[in-house]
Amino acid sequence: MIDWLHPSFLFLLGAVLVALLPARIRMAAAVLVPLAAFFVIVNLPLGNGLQYQLFGFDLTLLRVDKLSKAFGYVFTINAFAAGIFALHLKTRVEPVAALTYIGASIGAVFAGDLISLYLFWEVMAIASTFLILARGTERSYQSAFRYVMIHLLGGLMLLAGILLQIKATGSVAFDPFAIRDLPTYLILIGFLVNAAAPPLSAWLSDAYPEATVTGGVVLTAYTTKTAVYTLIRGFAGWEILMVVGCVMALYGIIYAILENDMRRILAYSIINQVGFMVTGVGIGTAMALNGAVAHAFCHIIYKALLWMSAGAVLQLTGKSKCTDLGGLYKTMPLTLIFGCIGALAISSFPGFSGYTSKPMIIEAGVHGGFYWVWLVLELASAGVFLHAGIKFPYFVFFAKDSGMRPGEAPPHMLVAMAFLSFICIFLGVYPQPLYAILPFEVNFHPYTFEHTLNQLQLLMFSALAFFMFLPMLKRTETISIDSDWFYRKGGQLFFTAADKLFNSINAQAEKLVAVELTAQVSRFFKQPGFLIQRQGVRLLAAVSGNRQQAEQMEAWLDARNRSGAYPIGIWVLLAVSILGIMSLLYLLIR
Amino acid sequence: MSKKSKPAAASVPTTPREFNWLDDPKNIRLVRNVFYAVLVLLVLPDFFMHKHTLFYSVEAWPGFYAVFGFISCVGIILVSKLLGYALKRSENYYD
Structure with missing residues (x-):
């Protein structure tokens, strides 16, 4: 088709349109733009396009290969669903910020060099901040401020790394980094900040739950997954990422279990899920990278679905804490069902999309002979079911009767959730279309009898542990200290x-x-004259020891001062002596 | 003013339909029994099939993944409970 049409351009154009259009048809643009961009990406020819010169460097805006296309597909599909979910919006800020943010993240994915990547990276940080600010609460303002500060810090790390890298190699190319030195480590840290790797991960769980209902759905997909993409592109096979990923997977679980706010539970589970992907990047084999891309794809869909169901609950009840919620299945059965589909997918329950992607990463770890990676990821898989698979639906929709009868979510929200639920199940039972777009050839079969049985055992006995230890998991009205x-x-x-x-x-x-x-x-x-004279008299008295005379003199000075009687002779004498001292000084110094 | 009168007028015709199936203890018991039956059925085949191992022979024992999942979760729950004593603060801790 048109090989010069950049999909990001459509989003930026859409953002301008949305800002100008009247409220009634504004959101239609927010739905149509991702759809158009999806078809543009489908038809993009492989290779580099839109090359330009800046600061004397040859830059590439469009690097199209299977890797960038895979992320382009899921970014636009998710944007489409989020657009439907947000059809009720009357404000301008949210859709404009969302379209700019999504456009920038697609730009970052297709960027063929470090400088273009950096430019899109910063636009993402700024645009996404408005999705948090749009909530309009004092809490969200403070949270958005912290969010953007951390991202600017990460951006500075990235910029410093890029500049040093260009100085060291003379090239702006964004290819797998071979040399491990200061520039590449700085770039790695910059990427890891956006991937929400501890200790610089708290921005995610701090800010996303403070975003608007629709803003939260959009935010979950792009920042962390763009970071996963850049890690795959630049740092595949860096063993340190296996450690980082495993830490993330466990860290997300523990904090999610301690958390009371339902959207914060889901925020921590993003860190947990990105941990699986980062581990896959660290393993770095073709199968592991396939697994990381596939898992990013599935994760974006089911995590958006989970945030939509939580968002619908927040929209209708105004509450977000597990201690305030409960028993909502009575009036929100459809939201419950869609939420459960997302929960089963994230837990990689056989039949749902997580099951066709995550085991690929674990199996790649087994092939690599990394026993501890296998151990941690299996343990984390059990933990995912615990914190996101059961805890989220249980405390929101069952647990106790909160007395609220909010009714079902509005139709457009249900349609968006149904669409994503369909993808979760479709890719769970028929993953071939997903496998076909992965960067490497796929040689993986999730549905062997033994593997499926093992996974079901793992998950169902995790559920048993959940219900047996339910008293220890009761939610308290607390927050947990994070970094x-x-x-x-x-x-x-x-x-x-x-x-x-x-x-x-x-x-x-x-x-x-x-x-x-x-x-x-x-x-x-x-009384300067009097005070000086009195001080002089006192000094003389201290030297001579004649106190009586001094007191007489003081009384006399005081009387003269009160009456203001300073004979002219004294002034003349003073003036002459000062003149004398000055001429003496002049002669001496000269 | 209009805000006050609106819900009262609207709530009568649009009272959401309620599903109360789980209010009955009998149904909760049914769900629980089905759950236990599923657990048993999931471990049963392990006794009659040859299982592959990835690293150690223990993985071929019947019900290995069931025990692994259960112990993992109990471990995670206990560790987070312990960490909770150190990390949990009241909601207005930062205010």
Whole structure:
């Protein structure tokens, strides 16, 4: 078709259109743009396109291969579903920010060089911040501020790495990094910040749950998965990523279990799921990378589905904490069913999409002979069912009767959820279309009897553990300290310390200079002649020891001062002696 | 003013339909028994088939993945419970 049409351009055009169109047809544009972009990506010819020159470097806006296309497909499919889910929106900010954000992330995926990548990367950070700000609460403002600060920090790391890399190699190419030194590690850290790898992961669980209902659905897909894409592109086979990924997988589970807010539970489970993908990148074989791409694809779909069902609950009840929710199955059965499909898919339950993608990563680890990777990922698989597969639907839709009877989600939300549910089941039973778009040839069969049986055992006995230990999992009205403590409490601490230190210096200085010194000076200048003379008399008295005479002199000085009687002779004498001293000084210095 | 009168007028015809199936303890018992039956049925085939191992022979024992899943989850629950004592704070901790 048209090989110069960049899919991001459609999104940016859509953002402008949405800003101009009247409210009634505004959201139609937000649905049609991803659809158009999807067909553009389908028809993009493989190879590089849209090359341009900037700062004397040859840059490439369109690098089309199977890897970038796979992410392009799922990004546009998810944007389409999110557009339907958000059809009720009357505001401008959210759709404009969402389209810009999605467009930038697609731009980052198709960027063929480091500089283009960096430019799109920063647009993503800024645009996504508005999806959090749009909530309009005090909490969301603060959270959005922390969110954008961390992303700017990550962006600076990335920029520093890119500049050093260009200086070292003279090339802006974004290809697998071979040399492990400072520039590439800085780039890696920049990517890992967006992938929400601990310790710089708290931005995700801090900010996403504070976003708007529809903003949360959009946010879950793009930032972390663009980071996964860049890791696959640049850092496949870096063993350190296996460790990072396994830590993420476990970290997400533990925090999700401690959490009370349903959308924060789902936010932590993003970190857990991205952990699987990062581990796959670390293993770095063809099968592992296929697994990482496939899992990113499936994850985007089922995680958006889960956020939609949680979003529908939040939209209708205004509540988000498990302790406030419960018993919603009575009036929201369809939302429950769609939410459960998402929950089963994330748990990689046989028959749902997670089961055709995640085991690929685990099997690649087994092929690589990494026993501990297998152990951690199997353990994490059991944990996923625990925290996202059962905990989320159980506490929101069952557990206890909260007394709320909100009714079913609005039709457009149900349609969006039904669409994503269909993809979850379709790819669960017939994964071949997904396998066909993966970067390498797929030689993987999830549905052997033994493997399916093992997985079902693992999951169902995890469920048994959940219900047996239910009293220990009861939700409490608490939050858990995460690594954002360092900049939230640390920030407060810094402020308090700075306040105490600098303001106390300031107060002391004010007391000394402004209050006491000026008072002294003004007292002195009321009667300067008298005060000097009296001081002189006192000095003489201290030397001679004749206190009586001194007191007489002082009384006389005081009387003369009161009456203002200073004979002219004294002034003349003073003037002449000062002149004398000055001429003497002049002669001496000369 | 209009806000007050609206829900009262609208709530009568649009009272959402309610499903109360799980309110009956009998049904909860049924769900639980089905669940237990499924657990048994899932482990049963292990006794009659040859299982492959990936790293160690223990993986071929009947019900290995069932035990693995159960112990993993109990471990995760206990570890998070313990960490919870150190990490949990009241909701307005940061305010």
